[in-house]
Amino acid sequence: MNSDLLKISSLSMRFGGLLAVDNVEFAVRKEEVFAIIGPNGAGKTTVFNCIGGFYKPTSGLIELDGTAIQGQPSHKVARHGLVRTFQNVRLFKNLTVLENLMVAQHAKVKTGILPGLLNLKSYRRSEEEAVERAAVWLDFMGLREYANREAGNLAYGHQRRLEIARCMITQPRLLMLDEPAAGLNPQEKRDLQQLIDQLRREYDVSVLLIEHDMSLVMGVSDRILVMEHGKPIALGLPEEVRNDERVIKAYLGEE
Ligand SMILES: Nc1ncnc2c1ncn2[C@@H]1O[C@H](COP(=O)(O)OP(=O)(O)OP(=O)(O)O)[C@@H](O)[C@H]1O
Secondary structure (H helix, E strand, O other): OOOEEEEEEEEEEEEOOEEEEEEEEEEEEOOOEEEEEOOOOOOHHHHHHHHOOOOOOOEEEEEEOOEEOOOOOHHHHHHOOEEEOOOOOOOOOOOEHHHHHHHOOOOOOOOOHHHHHHOOHHHHHHHHHHHHHHHHHHHHOOOHHHOOOEHHHOOHHHHHHHHHHHHHOOOOOEEEEEOOOOOOOHHHHHHHHHHHHHHHHHHOOEEEEEOOOHHHHHHHOOEEEEEEOOEEEEEEOHHHHHOOHHHHHHHHHHO
């Protein structure tokens, strides 16, 4: 049985004369939390952008459960069950918290102009179901009391949780988190670690994250890929990576 959900082979991305990602290979297993770390400019975000359909890789293969997805735009990639958050939270800031969760489900709600105008029963039912799903995620994330507040007015930590809820409500197979701990206080970081753990356990989702916060990475990841200058320099369990000479050198060299 193949337990790999996402498989990256010989991935390279060139920007003009710069080889930002140089022959990267790794696989994320089903229900695994997999982190990519590395000093600034190592190529982590570029790998993310290739996987998420924001960049067309110069070469290489990206497979999700056996289906090649490289070069597909992000909305198509999302249909395969791969969704992401962003380094700087991206929400519809003028919409309420609940509305953000409703918009995220547009692909599931039976919309279409005619059924909506006629207020058909099937349309109403599917909208009710979407509200019910949103309520479940509001509770799960501790955001119910903010349901009718504009997303842009939420505390930053809550915005981050809403962004993750907005991904999870689409029932993804792979959740990609781009520096989810950035801007969070120590308590919020501990909550985030618990949250990631819980999502994987209860929702069978694999998590791929980029993160600079080492305590979160070491605490939550099953395996870690370390990149430097576009190349993978280590891949293994947290304790293996932590003690790897090349990794220590890459990080010390940064300071
Ligand atoms: N769109 C782009 N055009 C040109 N160069 C780019 C582009 N995106 C990234 N780069 C370059 O590619 C290299 C890798 O950048 P990338 O953002 O992937 O690194 P990173 O590991 O995510 O860094 P950080 O931790 O600072 O976010 C850098 O030298 C960067 O300047």
